[in-house]
Each structure stands twice: as C-alpha cells, then as structure tokens.
Amino acid sequence: MSERDTICALASGQPPAAICIIRLSGDAIWKLAGALLDCGLPEPRRATLTKFRDEDGNLIDEGLALFMPGPHSYTGEDTLELYLHGGPAVIEHAISTLIKEPDVRMAEPGEFTRRAFEAGKIDLTEAEGVADIIEAETTAQKAQALRQLTGGLTEQYDHWRAELTGILALIEVAVDFPDEDDAPEETTAPVITKLNRLIGQLEEALGDRGIGEKIRDGFRIAIIGAPNAGKSTLLNRLAGRDAAIVTSRPGTTRDVIEIRRVLGGQVVWISDTAGLRETEDEIEAEGVRRAERVAAEADLRLLMVDGASPELGVLTSHYRQAADMVIVNKADADLSADLPDFNYKISARDGAGVAELEAALADFIAKKAASVEAPVITRARHRARLVEGLSCLIAARDALDLGTGAELAAEDVRLAIRHLGAIVGTVGVEDVLGAVFSQFCIGK
Ligand SMILES: Nc1nc2c(ncn2[C@@H]2O[C@H](COP(=O)(O)OP(=O)(O)OP(=O)(O)O)[C@@H](O)[C@H]2O)c(=O)[nH]1
Ligand SMILES: [K+]
Numbered sequence: 001m002s003e004r005d006t007i008c009a010l011a012s013g014q015p016p017a018a019i020c021i022i023r024l025s026g027d028a029i030w031k032l033a034g035a036l037l038d039c040g041l042p043e044p045r046r047a048t049l050t051k052f053r054d055e056d057g058n059l060i061d062e063g064l065a066l067f068m069p070g071p072h073s074y075t076g077e078d079t080l081e082l083y084l085h086g087g088p089a090v091i092e093h094a095i096s097t098l099i100k101e102p103d104v105r106m107a108e109p110g111e112f113t114r115r116a117f118e119a120g121k122i123d124l125t126e127a128e129g130v131a132d133i134i135e136a137e138t139t140a141q142k143a144q145a146l147r148q149l150t151g152g153l154t155e156q157y158d159h160w161r162a163e164l165t166g167i168l169a170l171i172e173v174a175v176d177f178p179d180e181d182d183a184p185e186e187t188t189a190p191v192i193t194k195l196n197r198l199i200g201q202l203e204e205a206l207g208d209r210g211i212g213e214k215i216r217d218g219f220r221i222a223i224i225g226a227p228n229a230g231k232s233t234l235l236n237r238l239a240g241r242d243a244a245i246v247t248s249r250p251g252t253t254r255d256v257i258e259i260r261r262v263l264g265g266q267v268v269w270i271s272d273t274a275g276l277r278e279t280e281d282e283i284e285a286e287g288v289r290r291a292e293r294v295a296a297e298a299d300l301r302l303l304m305v306d307g308a309s310p311e312l313g314v315l316t317s318h319y320r321q322a323a324d325m326v327i328v329n330k331a332d333a334d335l336s337a338d339l340p341d342f343n344y345k346i347s348a349r350d351g352a353g354v355a356e357l358e359a360a361l362a363d364f365i366a367k368k369a370a371s372v373e374a375p376v377i378t379r380a381r382h383r384a385r386l387v388e389g390l391s392c393l394i395a396a397r398d399a400l401d402l403g404t405g406a407e408l409a410a411e412d413v414r415l416a417i418r419h420l421g422a423i424v425g426t427v428g429v430e431d432v433l434g435a436v437f438s439q440f441c442i443g444k
C-alpha cells in the first residue's frame with residue numbers, strides 16, 4: 001500500500017440516503033474518469049451531469065461529477081467527487097468498480113485530511129478542528145471546532161513561536177558577546193522582561209481549568225451521598241431510562257454508572273456512585289473509593305440526602321464542603337425535622353422538583369463553560385506540550401536571571417519553540433499523526 005495511491009471513500013453518511021458522495025484523491029482520477037464517466041474528465045470546478053459505468057460498460061448510476069485539480073483542492077492533489085443516488089447497491093457497485101483500478105484503494109480514516117496536512121494546506125490543530133466539527137453535537141462544540149479549523153489556535157501558537165524566535169535571536173546576540181564571561185545585564189534585562197510576559201501568557205492559557213477540553217469531551221457531574229439516598233433513582237430520572245439498578249437495599253450501587261446528556265448547551269457526563277459509608281465489604285469499599293475519585297474529578301458534585309432519614313447521611317463537613325449542591329430527596333415521604341442546609345428538595349421517585357434541579361444543573365454548567373473565553377487548549381495533547389514549553393521558558397528566564405548562562409537559556413528557548421511547534425505540527429509529530437488521524441471517520 002503506497003502513500004501516493006489514489007484513495008477512495010464514501011464521504012457521505014450511512015445509506016440509504018437521497019444522495020451519496022464518493023470522493024477520490026490522487027493521480028488515477030484522470031484514467032478513471034476517462035474510462036468510467038461518459039463525460040470524461042469534467043471541466044474543473046463545474047458540476048457535470050454524467051452517466052457512470054463499470055469497466056464492462058454497465059451503467060452504475062447517473063449523477064454529478066466534480067473535478068477539483070490540485071493543488072487548489074482539499075488534499076492538494078487532483079480530487080474527484082461523484083454525487084450519486086445514496087442506495088447501498090449503487091455505493092457498492094461504484095466503489096467496487098473504482099478500487100478495481102490497481103492504484104486505487106479505500107482511504108484510511110482521516111486520510112484525505114492527512115494528505116491536506118502533508119501538503120501544508122492545514123496544520124495539525126486545524127486538522128483536529130476538522131475531526132471535531134464532524135463529531136460536534138452541541139453548538140458550543142461546533143463553534144470551538146470551527147474556530148480551530150479556521151486557524152484560531154494556529155494564530156495564537158504561531159504568534160507565541162514568533163515571539164520566541166525573536167527572543168532567541170536576542171539571546172544569541174548575548175551569547176556572542178566576545179569580551180564577557182557571560183552576557184551583560186543591559187542585554188539580558190529586556191530579554192527577561194519579554195520572557196516574563198510570555199510566561200504570564202502561557203500560564204494564563206493553562207489556567208483555563210480545562211474548559212476547552214471539557215467543551216469537546218464533556219463536563220462531569222457526580223451524584224454522591226449516603227447509601228439509599230436515592231442517587232440511582234435520580235440518575236435514572238435524568239437519563240430517562242433504567243440505567244442503574246435501584247433497590248431498597250443500601251449498598252446497591254458499586255461501580256460508577258455514567259450517562260450522557262446535553263445540559264446548558266454542553267455535553268455532560270452524569271455519574272451515579274456507590275453510597276458513601278464505612279464498610280467491611282471489600283467490593284463496596286472499592287465502590288466508595290471510586291465514588292470519591294469521581295467526585296474529586298467532577299465539575300459539579302451533587303450531595304444527596306435522604307430527607308426521611310438524614311441522620312443516615314455521611315454529612316460530615318468534609319463531604320458537605322466538597323459538594324456544590326446539597327439535594328434533599330424523598331420529599332414525598334415524611335421529612336425529618338432535622339434536615340441539613342440544602343439547595344433543592346426533590347422526589348427522585350415521583351419527579352417532583354427534578355425539573356428545577358435540572359435547570360439549576362444546566363445553569364451551573366453553562367456558566368462554567370462561559371467562564372473562559374476562546375480557550376487555546378482543546379485537547380490533552382496541547383496541554384502537555386504547553387506545560388513543557390512553559391517549564392522551558394521558566395528555565396530560560398532563571399538561567400538569564402541568575403546569570404548561569406545565556407547558552408543554556410538559548411537551548412531552553414529552542415526547546416520551547418519545538419514544543420509549541422509540535423502543537424501545530426511543524427516539528428516532531430510523526431508519533432502523534434497516527435493517533436490524531438485514526439480518530440477521524442473514513443472519507444474525511
Ligand atoms: N419515598 C421515596 N423513595 C425513594 C425516592 N427515591 C428513591 N427512593 C427509594 O429509596 C431506595 C434507594 O434508592 P436508590 O436509588 O437505590 O438509592 P441509592 O442512593 O442509589 O442507593 P445505593 O446505591 O445503595 O447507595 C429505593 O427503595 C428507592 O425506591 C423518593 O423520592 N421517595
Ligand atoms: K439502594
């Protein structure tokens with residue numbers, strides 16, 4: 001399998017559909033069009049109605065063909081799109097005919113976009129934006145992906161790299177000072193100022209509390225509380241289905257059970273957890289550990305209290321303080337006179353108060369998502385490189401500050417440039433390309 005094979009894929013969704021799009025990129029298009037399309041190779045960029053035949057001259061379908069010659073195409077190569085009727089038999093006949101040609105094969109996931117990247121049409125963050133916009137389910141995900149695929153992240157990272165290249169040039173001048181053991185302060189002071197400004201900017205970007213990644217991957221709500229408080233009952237109600245087992249026996253839930261919802265315009269994962277209590281039971285104890293871990297990682301912790309018997313609750317100040325909202329459940333039953341302070345009172349079983357609670361959850365998540373404007377980190381990959389870049393800059397600054405060596409500082413700045421370059425994909429990315437593009441769907 002050669003990288004320069006002509007690739008072919010169904011770019012549109014699952015058949016049957018009114019129309020399907022079959023996409024080809026590579027040199028074999030000329031030959032294929034000549035042999036299989038009654039119109040021959042269509043005039044560039046002009047949708048052309050044509051009959052499409054197999055190698056024996058049998059009609060596959062009639063549809064439109066669109067030829068986009070390289071380099072002004074998505075992949076930078078010659079590309080051809082065929083718009084046919086989107087039935088399974090048409091698609092099967094069309095694709096099996098196309099891949100009979102020796103240099104034509106099915107595309108790997110993301111291979112069209114990978115070729116666009118390799119042709120220098122887009123950088124890696126823009127390629128990720130393409131993958132994200134296809135997956136986007138919420139308006140917020142779509143907006144973030146669109147910003148990324150139109151170069152919103154590229155701009156920021158390129159700006160930082162340009163600043164660093166300037167700083168590197170200044171340090172190199174200092175390194176070259178002939179008569180000194182090390183650079184004089186007059187030359188290092190302005191460099192330190194510039195470095196500090198950049199350090200501040202990277203720290204600010206990293207201080208985004210992960211909002212960009214959460215908009216993409218989902219925010220997390222953890223339901224925690226004493227055994228039998230009604231956590232699983234609430235989860236099922238929020239899910240609108242029987243996701244978790246509910247019984248009257250305390251200690252029913254052990255594993256973490258997650259459901260996915262869109263709340264406040266964001267994807268949200270809601271976790272039901274094991275009731276928190278001291279227990280001899282090994283399995284339940286593991287459940288409690290998992291519950292605590294999930295709670296620690298959540299964006300919103302809902303502490304549920306059994307309103308009929310709050311004394312059963314693990315209402316230690318530890319859990320109360322960690323909770324973002326305290327919910328009293330079983331409002332339909334005889335409520336204890338001795339209720340703790342709470343935010344909402346509901347009956348998870350009957351549904352009373354649940355709509356208000358849901359609205360509050362949505363509001364909380366929406367506010368959290370809006371708390372950072374235009375985050376420049378949308379994946380763990382970006383964060384890891386930015387963290388490394390930042391520590392290089394701090395090392396460079398300290399080396400200049402302490403006068404331990406402009407040479408060392410220059411090396412650290414070079415490393416920082418590499419880390420930022422890896423985010424946009426200009427350097428050292430061979431190892432991540434596979435990971436990035438394999439997440440794509442086929443045909444993109
Ligand atoms: N009266 C009343 N009973 C409820 C309500 N919600 C849950 N229950 C009951 O309380 C019992 C425990 O409910 P679960 O949802 O299993 O409670 P849990 O907090 O998940 O319990 P564990 O998983 O064991 O920690 C069940 O018998 C439920 O039917 C409610 O709003 N009102
Ligand atoms: K239970």
Ligand SMILES: [Mg+2]
Nearest residue numbers: 231232252253
């Ligand atoms: Mg449960």
